[in-house]
Amino acid sequence: MRPMFRLGVLLCLAGTAGAQQSPDSTARRQQRMLDSLAAALTAVQGKLDSISSAPPPAAPARTSGAYMNVSFVGLTDFAWSSEKDLGALQVGDHEPHVRGFAIPNAELALDGTVDPYLKAFVNIVHKLDANGETGVELEEMYFLTTSLPHNLQVKGGQFFAEFGRQNPQHPHSWAFADQPLALNRMFGPEGLRSQGLRVSWLLPTSFYTEATVAVLNSAGTTTWSFRSDESAQIHAGAPVDRAVRGVGDMLYVPRLATSVDLSETQTLLFGVSGAFGPNNSGDAAKTRVYGADVYWKWKSPTARKGFPFVAFQGEGLVRRYDAASRTAVDAFRVALPAATLKDDGAYAQVQWGIRPMLVAGLRAEYATGNGVVAETPFTTAERANRNRYSTNLTWFPTEYSKFRIQYNYDHRAWVGNDHTVLLQFEFLLGAHAAHKF
Amino acid sequence: MTTLTHLVLAFAALLPTAGGVEAPPPAKLLNVVATTPDLAALARAIGGAAVDVKALAKPTEDPHFVDAKPSLVVTLNRADMLIEGGAELEMGWLPPLLESARNDRIAAGSPGRVSASTGIRMLEVPTSFDRSKGDVHSMGNPHFLLDPVNVRLVVTQIAQHMAQVDPASAALFRDNLKNFLATLEVKAAAWQKELEPFRGAKIVTYHKDFVYLAERYKLEVAETLEPKPGIEPSPIHLAAVIGTMRAQKVRVILVQPFQNRKTAETVARQTDAVVLDMPQQPGVKPNTATYFDLMDSLVHTLATALQEKK
Ligand SMILES: [Zn+2]
Numbered sequence: 001m002r003p004m005f006r007l008g009v010l011l012c013l014a015g016t017a018g019a020q021q022s023p024d025s026t027a028r029r030q031q032r033m034l035d036s037l038a039a040a041l042t043a044v045q046g047k048l049d050s051i052s053s054a055p056p057p058a059a060p061a062r063t064s065g066a067y068m069n070v071s072f073v074g075l076t077d078f079a080w081s082s083e084k085d086l087g088a089l090q091v092g093d094h095e096p097h098v099r100g101f102a103i104p105n106a107e108l109a110l111d112g113t114v115d116p117y118l119k120a121f122v123n124i125v126h127k128l129d130a131n132g133e134t135g136v137e138l139e140e141m142y143f144l145t146t147s148l149p150h151n152l153q154v155k156g157g158q159f160f161a162e163f164g165r166q167n168p169q170h171p172h173s174w175a176f177a178d179q180p181l182a183l184n185r186m187f188g189p190e191g192l193r194s195q196g197l198r199v200s201w202l203l204p205t206s207f208y209t210e211a212t213v214a215v216l217n218s219a220g221t222t223t224w225s226f227r228s229d230e231s232a233q234i235h236a237g238a239p240v241d242r243a244v245r246g247v248g249d250m251l252y253v254p255r256l257a258t259s260v261d262l263s264e265t266q267t268l269l270f271g272v273s274g275a276f277g278p279n280n281s282g283d284a285a286k287t288r289v290y291g292a293d294v295y296w297k298w299k300s301p302t303a304r305k306g307f308p309f310v311a312f313q314g315e316g317l318v319r320r321y322d323a324a325s326r327t328a329v330d331a332f333r334v335a336l337p338a339a340t341l342k343d344d345g346a347y348a349q350v351q352w353g354i355r356p357m358l359v360a361g362l363r364a365e366y367a368t369g370n371g372v373v374a375e376t377p378f379t380t381a382e383r384a385n386r387n388r389y390s391t392n393l394t395w396f397p398t399e400y401s402k403f404r405i406q407y408n409y410d411h412r413a414w415v416g417n418d419h420t421v422l423l424q425f426e427f428l429l430g431a432h433a434a435h436k437f
Numbered sequence: 438m439t440t441l442t443h444l445v446l447a448f449a450a451l452l453p454t455a456g457g458v459e460a461p462p463p464a465k466l467l468n469v470v471a472t473t474p475d476l477a478a479l480a481r482a483i484g485g486a487a488v489d490v491k492a493l494a495k496p497t498e499d500p501h502f503v504d505a506k507p508s509l510v511v512t513l514n515r516a517d518m519l520i521e522g523g524a525e526l527e528m529g530w531l532p533p534l535l536e537s538a539r540n541d542r543i544a545a546g547s548p549g550r551v552s553a554s555t556g557i558r559m560l561e562v563p564t565s566f567d568r569s570k571g572d573v574h575s576m577g578n579p580h581f582l583l584d585p586v587n588v589r590l591v592v593t594q595i596a597q598h599m600a601q602v603d604p605a606s607a608a609l610f611r612d613n614l615k616n617f618l619a620t621l622e623v624k625a626a627a628w629q630k631e632l633e634p635f636r637g638a639k640i641v642t643y644h645k646d647f648v649y650l651a652e653r654y655k656l657e658v659a660e661t662l663e664p665k666p667g668i669e670p671s672p673i674h675l676a677a678v679i680g681t682m683r684a685q686k687v688r689v690i691l692v693q694p695f696q697n698r699k700t701a702e703t704v705a706r707q708t709d710a711v712v713l714d715m716p717q718q719p720g721v722k723p724n725t726a727t728y729f730d731l732m733d734s735l736v737h738t739l740a741t742a743l744q745e746k747k
Contacts, residue, residue, distance in 0.1 A: 116544075119536070144536065145539075146536075146539070146541065147539070147544065148539065151514065151539055152539070153539050202510070202511075202514055202537070202538075202539060206511070207508065207511065208507035208508055208510055210507075210537075257507075259507035259508065264495065267504070267506050267507070267508070269507060297504070299504060301495060301497050301498070302694045303498065303499065303502065303695060304499065304696060304697060305499065305501075305667075306502040306504070356669055398568075398571075398572065398667065398668065399572065400568060432525075432528055432529060434505070434529055434530060434531070434533045435504075435529055435530060435533070436505055436533045437505040437506050437533075
């Protein structure tokens with residue numbers, strides 16, 4: 001940048017020279033000065049142009065990733081409980097179902113950019129059931145648009161419905177080894193997921209507000225409260241199987257979420273969700289599920305690796321299951337009257353990130369069913385009162401592995417109290433997963 | 438269908454309020470978002486009065502571990518330009534934000550997206566992907582702005598992109614670039630001069646985050662308190678560090694605000710060393726809002742300590 005410096009000197013000279021000379025010679029001098037100034041400027045310009053027009057040096061020969069990221073998450077558990085039939089307590093699909101060792105989740109995840117308009121995500125899950133048999137399933141497979149106008153975004157394929165906070169999360173993001181009871185009751189062992197389309201709109205508000213609506217198929221094992229093959233566990237009648245007649249037979253999942261930063265260190269996220277669709281207790285029976293969720297997090301302004309932090313998460317769910325009059329599944333002569341089965345459940349959990357890579361957790365929850373249970377000739381465990389209190393400690397040797405120990409105190413109406421200890425080990429191979437908030 | 442009708446009505450009811458919340462900006466400034474405050478400071482220097490610059494990470498925050506907060510989605514949604522460090526610095530938190538931000542003005546490959554590491558001669562590029570060596574960045578060490586030569590490339594790139602996104606202000610960006618580069622030349626010479634007497638001096642750092650500074654000014658990073666990048670210091674490793682520091686008479690330990698100062702102080706007490714606060718982000722220490730002020734402060738802090746401990 002020496003020309004710049006020279007330029008400055010010239011300007012100073014021009015100023016002082018002009019003040020001392022006679023008008024005539026001053027004019028000539030000034031002209032000469034101006035000429036040399038112009039020359040100096042041209043030199044500066046040339047140098048700058050050569051800097052700014054020079055193509056950036058060649059990119060490194062190797063870039064991270066190819067056309068997609070590949071990662072694999074392996075989750076192993078060891079469980080022991082005062083309940084011999086652990087599967088009766090741990091009803092989630094990615095939880096251990098027997099005393100001893102289990103591999104409830106081994107997940108191959110692929111993601112990448114399809115083209116300038118789409119991204120795609122695939123999750124293939126392997127799990128060993130209680131008998132040690134391997135099951136493989138396509139858990140999620142969807143595309144996501146990247147550049148729709150008006151802040152819109154479309155997701156299509158098979159995916160976890162964006163209902164509440166935990167339902168869309170994969171087991172490796174859970175704060176506990178098991179799913180909250182309320183989610184198990186409303187959405188079954190797998191959570192609420194199905195095939196369909198979801199439209200989301202980021203509202204033009206100054207704070208974060210996002211509205212999403214998913215239109216999904218309402219039949220299948222992963223639409224538990226709707227036209228699910230396992231629905232007899234809820235309404236105790238013989239399921240009525242039928243084809244889709246119209247758009248009213250689809251499952252609609254709307255959600256509105258909003259978030260504000262309370263301060264530099266605290267963030268609050270609040271959401272309300274719904275799931276509306278037909279169930280198969282009868283020909284025209286419907287289910288409505290409503291949910292509210294809240295998440296609050298404090299993180300130290302000088303957090304080391306994100307620690308220390310405190311996070312609170314709570315969700316409450318209410319289900320109104322309009323069961324049609326139906327034949328009891330286990331007693332063909334018994335006709336069950338039409339009724340609205342009312343269920344609700346909630347959980348609240350706190351996570352305390354004590355120091356880097358060490359997190360303690362505390363969770364309290366309940367699930368309950370009421371309405372017609374007492375009047376029917378049967379009671380389903382699926383709808384009985386239950387409370388559970390859990391505490392755990394998770395240690396992450398690095399971001400790519402974790403050890404967790406968890407204790408559950410379980411109270412089931414008509415059954416009693418149980419104590420369960422779960423040990424969990426998880427590892428991640430491959431692409432570094434990004435952390436959603 | 439009643440359910441669907443209700444939904445549509447519910448969302449329609451939200452529309453007018455939503456539309457009314459956003460106030461029009463007072464002037465048409467280019468909305469620039471940088472992932473870290475140091476990149477934001479460079480953007481301010483080049484963009485001047487034509488830009489409004491926000492940083493996603495806080496100055497005291499570890500740029501590897503920013504929370505993907507929803508408010509950052511909104512910031513990215515409104516951005517005309519995004520400047521990221523790249524080289525996997527932000528890979529733990531930026532991708533989900535960008536996915537939600539649905540803003541193709543800042544999509545990879547568009548003029549509104551600057552990846553600062555493009556064209557930088559990266560140090561410590563691993564020859565193999567192996568996480569037994571710690572959390573190494575497969576594209577090399579991303580803490581490259583402490584070398585003024587790299588900053589030349591970054592600001593030039595920022596100016597080019599700004600001129601493409603906002604051609605009306607191109608002359609301003611070019612003038613600002615001119616001035617910045619002129620000042621940088623003078624400043625870089627001064628920093629070189631101030632650290633010249635300490636050529637070959639040994640330093641200890643917490644993380645491998647001062648390698649570019651060390652390479653430029655011919656300092657030697659004798660040890661890091663982390664046994665491997667991203668791995669917590671262990672007592673065994675710290676004992677080895679103390680041994681090395683005593684044997685080689687290393688008297689300074691460099692830490693950033695989000696690193697464990699207590700660990701550094703413990704090591705310093707046993708080695709007659711001094712712990713230096715060396716935040717790489719502008720604004721942590723008073724009067725370090727610009728890149729030049731920040732580097733002045735870092736170089737001066739380091740030179741003073743090396744002089745005193747000589
Ligand atoms: Zn990570």
